[in-house]
Amino acid sequence: MDDGKSTLIGRLLHDCRHVPDDQLAQLSRDSRRHGTTGDDLDLALLLDGLEAEREQGITIDVAYRFFATPRRAFIVADTPGHEQYTRNMATGASTADAAVLLVDARKGLLTQTRRHAYVCSLLRIRHVVLVVNKIDLVEWSAARFDAIVADFLGFAGKLGFESVQAVPVCARHGDNVAARSRRTPWYRGPTLLELLETLEVEHALSARPFRFPVQYVNRPDASFRGYAGTVATGRIRRGDPVIVAVSGRASTVARIVTADGDLDEAAAGDAITLVLADELDVARGDLLVSPRHRPEVADQFAAHVIWMGGEPLLPGRSYWMRIGTRSVPASVTTLKYQVDVDTLQYSPARSLALNGVAFCNLATGAPVAFDAYADDRATGAFVLIDRYTNATVGAGMIAFALRRATNVHRQEHAVTRVARARLNGHGSGIVWFTGLSGSGKSTIANLVEQKLHARGVRTYLLDGDNVRHGLNRDLGFTDPDRVENVRRVGEVAKLFVDAGVVVLCSFISPFRAERRLVRELVPEGDFVEVFVDAPLEECIRRDPKGLYARAKAGAIPNFTGIDSPYEVPERPEIRIDTTATGEAEAADAVLRLLEARGFAG
Amino acid sequence: MSGPAGRRPLSPHLKRLEAESIAICREVAAEFANPVFLYSIGKDSGVMLHVALKAFFPARPPFPFLHVASGWDFADLLRHRDATVARHGLRLIVHTNPEGAARGIDPLDSGSQLHSRVMLTEALKQALDAGGYDAAFGGGRRDEEKSRAKERVFSFRSAGHAWDPRNQRPELWNLWNTRVRKGETVRVFPLSNWTELDVWEYTRAERIPVVPLYLAKPRPTVVRDGLLIVRDDDRLPLAPGERPVVKSVRFRSLGCWPLTAAVESEARTLDAVVAEVRASRRSERAGRLVDADETASMERKKREGYF
Known part of the structure; x- marks a missing residue:
């Protein structure tokens, strides 16, 4: 809580000149009145309009903040660490390229640091930056910094991050945030901002197999039928063969339509409209894929589920599953084990309460196409929606299809x-x-x-x-x-x-x-x-x-x-x-x- | 992507924002029975409209456009609205709160709070109820104001249009929850992740026409509560001996004209506006008298159903 998260975010916004003068003037008045930093600006107060709400219990929630440098634009998903932590962390992490984990140099790694790192790994954030804050309060000690980093690497090693980097900072005074500090001569690495500016985030999404969830069928008149959507992964060229994943029907791409003219090629992230050469029965929810690399198609699979509902998850109960652009009824058939996010211990469970994480088997009302979440965030993630309240109650990451689903086929009855x-x-x-x-x-x-x-x-x-x-x-x-x-x-x-x-x-x-x-x-x-x-x-x-x-x-x-x-x-x-x-x-x-x-x- | 001649290619950042906004527009058209686009004619509305036109190309956007007119809209704004609607063949619905108009509610004598509640918030609810809309597009951005930082892309409203910050749905990945029961609605914000600078850079790159008030020009101004007000017509009374002073001004944000302050500026082109916004050291909404009325006013207005 007091690791200095608000101060660090305030410092980033301030040092990137994203704090307007009128707010700065207000901040300077507030700092003298409510601040905890003497005559210095209390940057945490920049985010403070929210603190009052927090006391009323309404910002148990993710806030999005924006800043940019000449090299890169950033969105900060500011996730309060206390209550509703897992739900907030997961929400923020689901769209993040990198996670900044904050540690107080005096306290070292806490349970919540490990918990946050685990949730980041579950959501497959590839890069983690460990910010060792308040380094001024441990006499700018290199030994203390090294010990904390070693401690973290020992823990994070099994979480499968692609990169873990650490920076010693003092957010209050700005050391190693946007500007190199003269007080940590033993640290030769980049500042936090330099790190964030240079992290490799253009994942190889375009190099993955082609996946295109059909979002909307655009049919203004009989002469045009286009499938609108955003390329999730891979590339598509005019003339490429595609198939509808669940039905297996095949066609080729006749046109790639955009308002700025037809394209020869589109890649992951492009919002386009595909026209196929053949009249196929394609609808919202279908997944168009490359015939050479087809996704799994199954109605039973194993997944990690993070529970976000006030009422517990009950195996057997039917929920709406939203996966890609598709919605199907789904239920958890078996809760295999619950994960204690603080200790990473597994334990048996019969239901899953708010903020709980479990590994489960699920069954859907109809076969769905997917990839393992580890391979593809876009086609391996789902949310569960309560069928009565319509609340979003769960988030899931598919691990693998259950073979029994692929091998058990229905027998047709001769007597109907x-x-x-x-x-x-x-x-x-x-x-x-x-x-x-x-x-x-x-x-x-x-x-x-x-x-x-x-x-x-x-x-x-x-x-x-x-x-x-x-x-x-x-x-x-x-x-x-x-x-x-x-x-x-x-x-x-x-x-x-x-x-x-x-x-x-x-x-x-x-x-x-x-x-x-x-x-x-x-x-x-x-x-x-x-x-x-x-x-x-x-x-x-x-x-x-x-x-x-x-x-x-x-x-x-x-x-x-x-x-x-x-x-x-x-x-x-x-x-x-x-x-x-x-x-x-x-x-x-x-x-x-x-x-x-x-x-x- | 090569656009028509004269357009600047979009930066990867703007292209990503555009693609996200297009996806949100399509999601609404696919999932809701009766959506409506709240067209306020400002710069954000202009970008949102541009994105919606792209999302459904070659078709037209499959929803009507609603303008809630307070009766104190800048004349330039209305001209721009009519020209835009005609150019794209949009279905426009204009609504003014008839009871408010009959009671003579205005921003000068009734006060900004009462005026904006009756002529904007109430009027909007009337128009949404009359149309039976289950989803309404708005141009709100998360960077605009503190209470918007936590706003969802699909913001759930209970029957009666109430926004309960405690009862919002977590949004993970791009797996939006669009399910509502009868009478419940959502407000949808395709520009959630855009900043003011993004909006201007995109407007410039895509050559989107804007209301001329966004560009600096000599205009007759008076000072009210320390803010620079452009006298759009003679309904604003002058103090004895007071004379409007002609100054080169522009607007960063457009509301009802007596309630929206101008800033002194020489930015007469989009290039100059982009440069000015980039260097700006003032909040975008600092010129809105309505927001300054009381602290946390935006949050309160949102709970009542304001955008």
């Missing part, structure tokens, strides 16, 4: 669901009863099943308690286990639907996200959500199994309604108010709905 429906004389679907324990779900579901059976409809009833005796007996009642419980039941129900059976499911299923997950497993219209709505007090009063009494006594943790939430359905197909409707009446109402859906014969 339509053929089964014809034989049965009725359609099939999922009737999902959700509600608190004791709301009467199972009673109503039983009645509905009896009535369907009497009409000759093939049915099966999956009940929460029964399933937990067999298929799901390894699961408890924590949030991750509840998600997995519903996911498995959903998959089983889907098989029943394929088999032509009307499957009734009676589960508390307290989370909207999982109910939606099951809904999306089957075609639209084949999922009927029945919300059995009974007030909690009423359920507690009924307490048919004596569970509420035990939960209240603390004997059953994570009990829905007591110490675990129930998320009320927003748009159920039918809501049954059990305070106003009897069980038989409720069953009849459900039956009428099923008749309308073609499930009831």
Whole structure:
């Protein structure tokens, strides 16, 4: 916190003459009044408008600042190091070419220095500059500087940076920031600014295989169809062959269109519009690639995930994955281990909380094209978005495809669901009863099943308690286990639907996200959500199994309604108010709905 | 990339900024049902428009252009607007807050704060609601002002246009989160990473026409609150005996004319403007009376829905 980050950034802006006179005058007044530097300018105050906000708790956030020298323009992603550190570091690092890590010469490496270095390595920042600040406070000691640098190199050696350089500075007085200091004659290297000006950042992006995520299909009229986007990596020339990565369809580049005229060639970073020689079905989200170097295509892969959501990541829960210009539903299938960002120790985990980092297996709803993040930031990175709040809750870096995804192919059924429906004389679907324990779900579901059976409809009833005796007996009642419980039941129900059976499911299923997950497993219209709505007090009063009494006594943790939430359905197909409707009446109402859906014969 | 004759080739830095802005424009067109471009006619709007024209070439930008007119817009600005719209065949929507106009809100008697809240912030919300827009392009830059330094490229607004700095989405790589629910909107800032100097260097390199007020010329000025105000028409009353003084001035930023201060300058060409900005030792928004009204005013206005 007090390593002098604000002072260093203020010093860079000041010495590159990016502080206007009116701000400088203000700064000089503020320095005398609030400053901690005597008669000197307190450069940290330059960024201070933000400090007040920080106290209100709103700058737990990345700020972007700009300065330039005649040689290079810079964007500083100023990432507060304390709260939300991992989220902020990752956000800033995701677009950075280099990281400047600040160490207080008196304190040496701290846990947070190691943590920041690790996050930088995870995001694949190639260059790290270690700034050993406040060197004046250790009597300009070369030995102290050398010891800190050795310490850091010992740690950073395993993090895979391309270059690590170190500079001794005194940000307060500007030594070795923009100007060489006479007080560190033992240091012959460049100043911080010289280092930043000369770091090799034009990565060999253009030398990598061609990757072009289609961002927008430009089709003003029937005569023009162009695929607009930015070349992620590689080069493309007119006449080059390309293929659509997932479908494998091939064509050649007919034109490279820009507003400044057609190009013969474009390279990584160019925003262009490609016209292909053949009429292909190409849409936003597709990845055009070089046929000679194709990316991986898979629906299961392993990745590092950094969690940024207030609610924890739960394996099995479905999120939107944004990868390249594509959005697909995705879920974490296995949390392999969590990484303690302070110690780099691995530990098992069942969920991942805010600022946590884990290595996971993920599955997507459809195959996606990607490269390993280590090879290609643009095609190996993804973010996860909460499907309910639309918040960005996770960032991921793909490590590799899971072979089982590439080797497991679906078998086509010769007897189809339509053929089964014809034989049965009725359609099939999922009737999902959700509600608190004791709301009467199972009673109503039983009645509905009896009535369907009497009409000759093939049915099966999956009940929460029964399933937990067999298929799901390894699961408890924590949030991750509840998600997995519903996911498995959903998959089983889907098989029943394929088999032509009307499957009734009676589960508390307290989370909207999982109910939606099951809904999306089957075609639209084949999922009927029945919300059995009974007030909690009423359920507690009924307490048919004596569970509420035990939960209240603390004997059953994570009990829905007591110490675990129930998320009320927003748009159920039918809501049954059990305070106003009897069980038989409720069953009849459900039956009428099923008749309308073609499930009831 | 070789442009039409007379254009300077873009530096790698400007080319990178341009490509990023083009990508942001395309993202909006691809992901939102009903976007709108807030066209304020200033230098940033000019660059943003230029980039949008490039992004969709050979098509026209697939969204309308909205100008919120306060009634106190510089006459030069309106002429420039109409010429630009005609040249590119853009669909322009002009909105003025009818209630504010009826109540006679003006920057002189009502005060700058009330005027800008009613005639700019409220007017903008009215126009956005009337159009049912789910995304609005704005020319804001992160280097403009402290509270903008943390602004997202895709800045989320809850239903009612409120900006909650605590409830913004982290933006990693260029993987923008464009998902909104009904009634929620985003403000999109394609020029987030440009500086004032970048804007001028790009304007010069691409030969983008600008409102003549950005170039120095002798203009009638009066001093108000220590700032140099150009008397654009005779609605600004003079003190007894006061006479406008003709000075060579230009503007760095354009708002409502009685609220925007000019700077003394001899920069009559874009080359001279670039040189002046490069050497400038004053903040760009130092000439905006509205910002000086109270500290943290930009942040407060943003929460209310200002751009």
